[in-house]
Amino acid sequence: MFRKLVAAVLFCACLAGGIASFPASGAMAAETGKSVSIFIAYTGIKPILEAFTRDTGVKVDYLEMSSGEVLTRIRAAGKAQADAWFGGGLDSYVAAANEGFLEPYVSPERAPYDAMFYNAEGLWSGISLGSVVLLGNTEVLAKKGLAMPQSWEDLTKPEYKDEVLMATPSVSGTFYAMVSGIVQTLGAERGWKLLEAIDANVPYYSKRGAEPANKVSMGEAAVAVAPFDTAQRLQQEGYKVEMAFPKDGVPWYIAPVAVFKGAQHPEGARALVDWVLSGKGQAALGEYNTQAPIRPGLKLAPAVQAMRDSNLMRMDVVKAGQDREETLKVWQEKFGSK
Amino acid sequence: MMRAEHALWLLVAVLLGLFIIWPVGSVFFESFFRDGNFSLRAYEGLFTKNIRLVCDSFALALTVTLVTIPLSVLIALRLTYGSRRGRPLIVGALALSTISPPFLCSMAYLMLFGRRGLITWRLLGLEWNPYGFHGVLMMETAGLVGLASLLAAASLDHVDGTLENVSLDLGGSPLQTLTKISLPLALPGIEAAALVSCVRSLSDFGTPLFVGGRFQVLASRAYNTLIGVGDFPLACAMNVLLVLPALLVLCLRAHGERSLAQGLSQPRSLKLPGWFLSLPGAVAWSFVALQVLVYGLIFLGSVTRTWGVDFSLTTRHLAGILNFRVDSLVRSLFCSLAAALGGCLLSTVIVLLMPGVPRWARCAVHTVADVPYLMPGTFLGVGYLLAFSRLPAVSSVRIELSAGFLIAMSCLFRQLSPSLRAAEAGLAQMDPSLRDAVRDLGGGALNVLKDLLLPLLSSFLRLGFLNAFSAAMTSTGPLIFLVSPYARVASIELFESINEGDFGAASAMGSLLIVIVAAVNDLARRLGPRSLAIRQTAYCRRSK
Structure with missing residues (x-):
């Protein structure tokens, strides 16, 4: 009987502890003004997003997911359950844009970029080049x-x-x-x-x-x-x-970024696009990810520079x-x- | 029927309708629409083009079952009739193997027995190729033997010892008694184990993706059609090919009454000859050895810097999770507890209601409960997304709460079928006259439930609970589409780590999952009703 009692008490304690810590996660971030939720397929993402939060004060909730899975999800739900989309295959972005799931946003930061790296209407913008x-x-x-x-x-x-x-x-x-x-x-x-x-x-x-x-x-x-x-x-x-x-x-290929239509935190999503295209954001990408940031005039790590200098194919992404x-x-x- | 029963049936019907028929219906509904217009294009030549996949899927499921069941029965024999020594270890290994974190076990098997596996290549110098039908067969069997053995053992354990004694007294040899009395009497549990194995193998898409190589089955191809090619209608239509034949098989199996009424278990005097027991013993201990290797590798991986490269010990993988991912773990724990407890409750209610209704109704309930279990999990997730994301009531609730609710519900109803079968297997072994006996001794309906049914069902319900809880904790298929940036769960984090090839982080998360499931399981065992024998003696004493 005693053992049962101990077990029951332990069980209740676990439950109570769990309930107490439950709403603390994520929920707070969703309610304060400056936040953004993101679907992501990009390596080294954690320090990059930490740099983003440091620079802009915008809190981030993210979920890593392949772009094919993201596309299937938003098709099934008829909308995206996140504010922004970061990295992944450009073809999924093109399909999502055609089906009206993306919100156009022309970032002031995209001016120095070569026009081949972004969508003219601002549906998506390339952030880095992988090979x-x-x-x-x-x-x-x-x-x-x-x-x-x-x-x-x-x-x-x-x-x-x-x-x-x-x-x-x-x-x-x-x-x-x-x-x-x-x-x-x-x-x-x-x-x-x-x-x-x-x-x-x-x-x-x-x-x-x-x-x-x-x-x-x-x-x-x-x-x-x-x-x-x-x-x-x-x-x-x-x-x-x-x-x-x-x-x-x-x-x-290029990794793009985009804002979803119907985003709950559009300012946060736009802040993310601005930051990742800016010199600061591009430097962070260059530091924590080994794709090559696209913004011209950026100093690249030697290995990444070697990739940029390699025999890249003449192809239209x-x-x-x-x-x-x-x-x-x-x-x-x-x-x-x- | 009493009014209370009517009300309960109504509740069951509403729940099944809302959380199974509606989402699953939405998936099939999608297969008829292309670009918003009604179209049957997805069904054009669907069968003829995929006949090979259909055959391969069912051939695989059948072979997996045919290999799993004999192995499981042998292990169950070792548990029931073998020596007491070592029994907890075997049960532990079996229970452990039912907690298999997604993809992580597959990866551990490959690291041990793959083309360049630790054992096959480095130790034995073997050049062999695990990719193909045989690889999928072996990995799925290894994953299913645990649950199947536990089910078979529970059934054997409930065989009436007096019947065995009668057979022995009448001059039957121990082996005759085993094959003619004990095993046939344990058939409901063994049959349940076979069905569970067959169905799990049918709907499993992860293993064929991971070690199938060129060999693919319907479930994995449908997954690729959905995620890779992005052909929504075709992917949904492929589910029809999988679900309909499987349902047909399950329906053909008579859901009729069994005449296998049995009493309460008695002390066993059946002793199997030692030479005969050596085979079950060898099978059981090889299985234990295999699990020790696989789970040992996972636990070691979680404290090793980079497995295969730098074997120095580290706590960084575990610390990474405890610092940043606790909310995912907690959410997983909650959703899984809710799913497992809810599943036990619902399946008990359904099983107890069943005898009062006509056969077709029982068949209908079974069919509905089987569908989400038969479907590849991904599509159940898509169904929930299709059905519930368009509901304004769900969307307006705080996103992390509604996501958590849907996660729990999808796990509950996906595992309803095995919970139901476990509960039924328990009930099938109960002698109906016992119910009258309790009444005659002055017990009311409540006594029947509390003192007879629940203790009798408890070992089966506990299996159902263990299965549903660990399935929910480690489920990825349906959850990929239900988690959100605000509501993440541990299994999906693990899945991401595997995708990144980060064995350290994956095995750390896997180890935590295993520890949590094992702890909850242990608690459930302590909290559950006392063992049957104790209760039985207590009852006899009271009634005297």
Whole structure:
């Protein structure tokens, strides 16, 4: 009986403690004037948002979520349950803008930017530039006697059979950028031919975008196609991985920011856009994330500068977003069952 | 029927309608509309184009069940008839394995047994490829054996010992008694275990995504169609392919009365021969070893700087969560408690109401309760979003409260089907004459409930509670669409860490989840009704 009583008292104490701490979370932020809620798909986001709150006094509540998931959510709910959208694939932003989920906002801070990096009506603005690189597991490469591939052409060599990991481009902006970049620069015929040749070495396509790099860092395969920032992070964490910019062209993409229509805190959302496009915000991005900030005249870290200086493909990212459905259809027909 | 029963039925109907039929209906409704216009395009060639996926899904589910059930029955035999020593350890490992944090266990299995796994590659030097049908089969089986064994063991435990004695006294050998008396009598629980395994495997999309490689099933393809391709109507229509055949199978299984009325369990005198018990023992202990490895890896990962690179000890992963993520943990705890307790209550009410209604009504309740369990979780989440986000009443409540409420409800109704089956398995093993016996001894309706039904159902209800609570704590599928920046939950945080490839943060969150679920489970055990035997003797004493 005594043990039961103790257990009951403990249980009640837990409940009471929980109730006491429950409303404290998030709720306060929602009610004070200066706050913003964000859907995010961006690495190194925590210190970036802390810098934002320090600089502007705006409190942030955020949820990390892939842009495909965000798009599905706002379609199902008929509205966004957040004020702003930060990072992720441009194609999702283009689709959301077409379906009327984004609120136009022309930030005064966007003046110095090249017009190719933002939507003229202000539906979205590019904040940083990411690229697609090759990531190899040094140990596995050595064990198998393989050289680190240096180009897309290298990936077609038969010795990499079943050792190349990629994700389905429909779930991953990175791989969509790769497919679209190769098709845009080589032309449809040569581009798809190259992709088919690489496909011969791919055991299967991962169904989540982050997986190829993670699995290669675990040694599950020798080479992954990976976003530059992920490759950098894995190296910094000490995994035995190496990175190569493909010699025959580095595909790239931009990470955008946008304000949702019907935002509960539109001032907060606009403050976020202003800040992230400003010199201060761009510097913070450059410091905590290894994508390249876009604002001209900014000093970049050496590794990031190397990425900007690498052989970036001549591709049109907005066109890539517009052509998405068609390109994916072709991809699906060729490799969809893998 | 009494008026109280009418009122309860009405309540049950309203709840099922609001939290199952409406959201699920919205998902199917979506499949008929393309760009706002009525269209059947999603259904054009749906079956012929996906026939392979349908076959693969059901083949996988069937194989998983066929492998899981024999293993579980063996482990249950070890628990019931094996030596007492080591029993708590086995039960602990089984219970632990039912708390599987999303993707984290898959990742731990890969780190141990993957292509470059700690054991398969570094230790044994094996070159093997886990990606494909066999990988999904093994991982799903490993995840399901725990719950299935506990269900089977609970059932075996309730087999009437006197019947075994009769068989032995009449000259039956121990093995004959086992195969002809004990196992058939334990069938309701074993059958429930089989159904749970089959259905879970059907609706699981995470494992095929993670280790399926080229092998994909309907659930994972529907997920990709929804999230990747963004084809809403087609993705919703694919659910029909999954849910309808599965429902058909469940309906064909007779929901009729069982003639397996049994008494209260008696001291067991059935002794199985030692040589026979060695197989169940070996299976049980291998399972324990496997769980020790997997969960050991998770716990170690949570205090290791970067697994595989820098093995120095650190508290930063745990501190990171305790400093910044406590609100997510607390919200998870609350929503899951509400979901599990509510599920137990609702399933008890339904089970007790069931005998008073015609067969078709019972079948209807079952069908409705099964649907959310059969659907891939993602789509249940989408259904809740479709149904409730357009309600002004829900939108005007403070966002973190309404989100929390929806999270709890989605977990409750998603796990209603197993809770219901557990409660039924308990009831099926009760001799109806016991009810009369209590009445004859002067007990009222309340005594029947308090002294007979609840104690009898309690071990099954506790299983239902454990299952629902840990499922809710670790659920990601439906919750991806219900969490908001103001209302985050622990399982989604874990999912994000896995996506970032941060095994340290993921295993830290996973360890905390495991500890919380284990603690709550232990509390539930202490708070629950005392064991049957004690109550039984107390009752006899009182009535004398």
